[in-house]
Amino acid sequence: MLASVLTKGMRGIAYAALVVLLAACGLPPVGPGFYRVERGDTLNKIARDNRQSVQSIVRWNGLSNPDAIEVGQVLRVAPPARTSTSTAAATSSPPRARRPAPVAAAPDNTPTPAAVPAASISLVWPANGKVIRGFDGKDSKGIDIANAEGTPVVAAAAGKVVYAGNGLRGYGNLLIIKHNGDYLTAYAHNHALLVKEGQTVTQGQQIAQMGGTDNDRVMLHFELRYQGQSVDPARNLPPR
Structure with a gap:
């Protein structure tokens, strides 16, 4: 599997490279007061550019x-909207002929919740075989399915091939399919790629043959991304 062939540093480089590729595939713009992290950004640079600490x-x-x-990560770069805590008291008490109390701002230290998919996507299993590793969002950004070399790999959903090649270290022969403005899937370590960049594929169509390129065993490493962030594919796959 991927973790067994990469050092911690090289695995980080490979994942960062994949995130760059995935984040570039048509992500929607962020709203006012937010910023999507780009390649080469640091928190100091983002803070300086947005005149924040x-x-x-x-x-x-x-x-x-x-x-x-x-x-691809979305960060809040402007203060959250402030609300007055004196409004409720004003509606329940008669007016007084004295200077009104200062408006108290709501605390702004509440963490911004993680992005939750606004819409789901229905997937089919990309290959037959045994799931030998699941998603944890940290060391494993997807799931690993083991079987014999040449086992058919199919498109988990209809879409367009936006990457087909072996330019990302640690992923071997890799395919990335864009399904809509929010979702992409990635298929790594293939023995052979059967589709090309720009090609439209249907759900269940064979797109590759399982292999062990840039890996120590034959398997498919499968990832699902929502707006550039990895999510657990098992939540959108049918039970076996």
Whole structure:
């Protein structure tokens, strides 16, 4: 599997490279007050460009490690909307002929919740075989399915091939399919690729043959991404 052939540093480089590729595939723009992390960004640079302090951005986004931002990650770079805590009291008490109390702002240290898919996607299993590793969002960004070399690999959903090649170290012969503005799937370590970039594929269509390129065993490494962020494919796959 991927973890067994990469050192921790090289695995980080490979995942960062994949995130760059996935994040570039038609992600929707972020709203006012937010920023999507790009390649080469640091938290210091983002804070400086948006005239904010690093501490404020860390607090608004609930970041436990300021050095662990990823390409494609959406960050709040403007203070959350403030509300008055004196409104309720004003409606329940008669007016007084004295200077009104200062408006108290709501605390702004509530972490921004992680992005939750606004719409689901229905997938089919990309290959037959035994699931030998599941998704954990940290060391494993997808699931690993083991079987014999040449086992058919199929498109988990209809879409367009946006990458077909072996230019990302640690992934071997890799395919990436864009399904809509939100979702992409990735298929790694293939023995042979049967489709090309720009080609439209249907759900269940064979796109590759399982292999062990850039890996120590034959298997398919399968990833699902929502707006550039890895999510657990098992949640969108039918039970076996």
